[in-house]
Amino acid sequence: MIVILKSGADDNVVEAVVARITELGLAPHISRGRFRTIIGAIGEEHPESIQLLEEITGVERVVPIMKPYKLASREFHPDSSVFKIGNVTVGEGFVTVIAGPCAIESEELMSEVAVSVKAAGASILRGGAYKPRTSPYAFQGLGEEGLKILRTVSDRLGMPAITEVMDPRDVDLVERYTDIFQIGARNMQNYNLLMEVGKTRKPVFLKRGLSAPIKEWLMSAEYILSQGNQQVIMCERGIRTFSDETRFTLDISAIPVVKEVSHLPVFVDPSHASGRRALVAPLALAAVAAGGDGLMIEVHSCPDKAKCDGPQALLPESFLELMTSIGKLARLLNKQVS
Amino acid sequence: MIVILKSGADDNVVEAVVARITELGLAPHISRGRFRTIIGAIGEEHPESIQLLEEITGVERVVPIMKPYKLASREFHPDSSVFKIGNVTVGEGFVTVIAGPCAIESEELMSEVAVSVKAAGASILRGGAYKPRTSPYAFQGLGEEGLKILRTVSDRLGMPAITEVMDPRDVDLVERYTDIFQIGARNMQNYNLLMEVGKTRKPVFLKRGLSAPIKEWLMSAEYILSQGNQQVIMCERGIRTFSDETRFTLDISAIPVVKEVSHLPVFVDPSHASGRRALVAPLALAAVAAGGDGLMIEVHSCPDKAKCDGPQALLPESFLELMTSIGKLARLLNKQVS
Amino acid sequence: MIVILKSGADDNVVEAVVARITELGLAPHISRGRFRTIIGAIGEEHPESIQLLEEITGVERVVPIMKPYKLASREFHPDSSVFKIGNVTVGEGFVTVIAGPCAIESEELMSEVAVSVKAAGASILRGGAYKPRTSPYAFQGLGEEGLKILRTVSDRLGMPAITEVMDPRDVDLVERYTDIFQIGARNMQNYNLLMEVGKTRKPVFLKRGLSAPIKEWLMSAEYILSQGNQQVIMCERGIRTFSDETRFTLDISAIPVVKEVSHLPVFVDPSHASGRRALVAPLALAAVAAGGDGLMIEVHSCPDKAKCDGPQALLPESFLELMTSIGKLARLLNKQVS
């Protein structure tokens, strides 16, 4: 890292900084300018080291030069990660579509939606058994009963299943039924949950927190990777901004930014990002055009009666139309809809 | 609008609200609920009326039900606006690409870039003669000399020209040289400037303010339209959010949102939004896929020596490559690159 | 709630909305305007009802008129909540200061800091045994060993203790050692954790999420209150915005806003909000002046060697100085430092 001293900092400050750098096992490198002195600290950068240097009186700021994540970085793993989930290939060169209802409500409904999304070309089936709801008075999901429905339907159709886990105590149970763990935006920094799914060997679909800088999102992936689980999928789902015409603001730039610094696949959830059905198709196409490796889309066979998030779910017929456009766009980009 | 009374508001409040509504020439409509009373005020909604009702003690809030803009709305003008600028058609069904350097530096450089962007398929030539710079010590543009260069080059190549105007005092001068006025993000609410360009009959390219909700952006378009100038192009160029990996956050959803409520064409500027050359192509393609009517892209023939914003300008060869992809994508969407 | 129909919506839409309102056990109330029809739905407002109405084709939007939280509201509990935690009174009329190190590092250090903050006038002792760290490679806290140190020191000094709990599996263990549960900003919507602490009868100190609107923060309090735990303290600790000179942006307005709609006490954490020692005192005084019921402040006896968050911790001598100012300010406001 680079330690920038305050203007007017004297030799005592320089000495204190050099001493601390040496203590930390790093090599100091002094540059004295006309207005400022800056001191390079060469070697491993620990979060603690940065702080210990920032602490010294006379230091203006410390600029890290290394990325704080390792296993998630392209420097560590130059090739884009591509992996199989059941019969589905996820990663560079593919466009993978996950679809299904927001919440699992009944086997009948789940089955109806699953059949339609499979026919349209989706390859992975989503459905929530545990729902994080802002209000304690809202429908919270069917729990294990929901997981069973999801498993039954996905087995019948031969589609891998994905479902959200919200509590470290549920990881074992959910693991028995799902093929992919989904970590919701509100749990992106629920570190104990990240560690628990990191200990399993099932892929983790990690949604970006509503106010997470990309670095922190990658640090959350690092929590999972550091436990030995190598299959993490990043999912941009909109961030909180002042803009109030959509539920969240889809940060489309996150796709190329993450793909530049990390080898992990990047998906987009246009349904939650916008909160409005009419915006799902344009955002989905934009995500694929920007280089996204996949999409997660809410589909409901009768959204007027959905138990949650109805206004953003596509009807099966609109989903089919969208999948046709996605297929054409993928071909244009020399990608395969997996 | 709808006036929601505080819980426990008594008949005196109801009377005061009804009296004020009547005074404003509106018709009141009372609904008494178990917990709250709400009163509808039916008729024209003026910003002043909303305030006058919010003022009354016992009123919790006033919910407007009409859009605050008229001329910019689809209700006023159901068909998407399509208009000609010189030989270039802008609007629904077309993808129009504006390209050129950020600042005009010399006729030689301008000409070199213009020839290359025209060859690649751009139809409108951009170049700044007045540059809004954060620092008073940075290069501020060549002024009228720059305008002359722009005119000469654009006439020679038969491309309409666009350039930014920052000061109401410069509108007459700039009008003599340009085909389209550009209003920068920092001037989106410079109302006197909006009125001045509104009085001309040249198209106005209105960039979204860095922290402007879409409603306020459309209200700024309304300022121009209300002066009789019917040709306004909206340009999304990134908003200020906490996300710090890109200079701004491109609000890709703004495209379908504006097109849903307004008839005006919507463009995107991926160069300023991202501030980084490597992100320009993915964002440009995303913008077209999301339904954008056009793009404004910075191109520089030797960006290493650009006087401003070099790191975001594309080199001519990358621009050519991008235009090829845009052409294919436009065809896929049944649109014409104009 | 109020259902606003799209302009041009016909009688079929009106009928569909009226039917759905009736189905939901609510009473419909129609107002036909020149441009729009609006329909009031009088009775209980469930989140599901709002959605079911928004779903109907021809509905533009649904405006809720009731607050989504109940037990947290002043309507439910008009008097400000005041409660005792050990010998310390918290709530309206008091200014309560919680102080201590960010992380518990050793009994010696904890004891040293505790003695100094008690002498300066702090009444509750803080210290973290489980630390939510952005990086999996950073110090994560001493766990149960830390809890034991906190208990020992706080018993010795007769100060109630507060410590963070991050995992529903740890609630029982932490409950044995602490007097107050702290829920960190990143766990504000960890609903299972909220329910677990809601089932205990120890006060909960609920930090605002980094991107939580005040309504969602109160909904999280509602999760705790709905389990029967009546003692919730709200803590504003800064939100994520574009402003980059401080780690977060302290939303000082949150104090009067929450106190207006809720009976719960509101505290402020100026240390985490700013991330910089020099800003702690001005923000702490501002929080008290704005009506805050208390403060949580990081103090460290030798911040240059802190294991975490050193740059924001006050030294004991600065803390003493600050407490003197807080004491004077509290007296000016006719409040007691508890």
Add this chain to the structure above:
Amino acid sequence: MIVILKSGADDNVVEAVVARITELGLAPHISRGRFRTIIGAIGEEHPESIQLLEEITGVERVVPIMKPYKLASREFHPDSSVFKIGNVTVGEGFVTVIAGPCAIESEELMSEVAVSVKAAGASILRGGAYKPRTSPYAFQGLGEEGLKILRTVSDRLGMPAITEVMDPRDVDLVERYTDIFQIGARNMQNYNLLMEVGKTRKPVFLKRGLSAPIKEWLMSAEYILSQGNQQVIMCERGIRTFSDETRFTLDISAIPVVKEVSHLPVFVDPSHASGRRALVAPLALAAVAAGGDGLMIEVHSCPDKAKCDGPQALLPESFLELMTSIGKLARLLNKQVS
């Protein structure tokens, strides 16, 4: 500045950077680390130089170490600026209150409000003759007639007057009537306007832009100072964030942050920040407690009939009450209400 090379950058990159640094008249200083090479560039930092270095292939980023503003910095002017405006002293050690209606509506109303705010202890009179309104259909101010009213009333009461100027063409006219120019938030980066008021010798009250980082706000002050006008007052008036319970989010930390790096006085406008009358007093007291040098507060004698922004204006009796509290708080802080 410091140039950080990409990992793996070879000697050609080092040479190119060193050559460019030398070309720019700066002295290069190379530090080779195990993972990265960093090169210091010692000397003056121009915005252009940063870009020219960032342009070089193989450069990851350039970290500036100097502040981009000079005249506004404490390094240039170590003592806090204190200056007289008529008989009123503004700056460190004083709390100055500017009060009056948002818009000037009539001499009678202006006079009534002015008498009451003077009696309560305000020392500077505000009133808008040109109003920046989001809607072209809203009341835009009385123009010169309003300026005359403001001058007449302020002369009669012996209070300096402040009014907003929005257009460079109006600077001469406004200068004839006002004692202080106000630059509104939406014009903070209207650089030509800043230059025009910079050329006068009347103090400038510079509101922070809705999405301006503190550095950009100080750069706007630099525009004014660079024209020779030394009397700039910074005014924090709330920023745009996701938080929706107040019109804007008052960034209270801006007070100590600006005062740390700059010698300019910092005021706060709690009326516009909150947009709600009930929040004005708590925010005003917080601003003074945080070290603010003054306040700008809207007062209206009959807010129910205000032509604009009524809901946020205080009634004279509430203003009097607030001034009493401000007086006590100022004394506690050893400051004088000027």
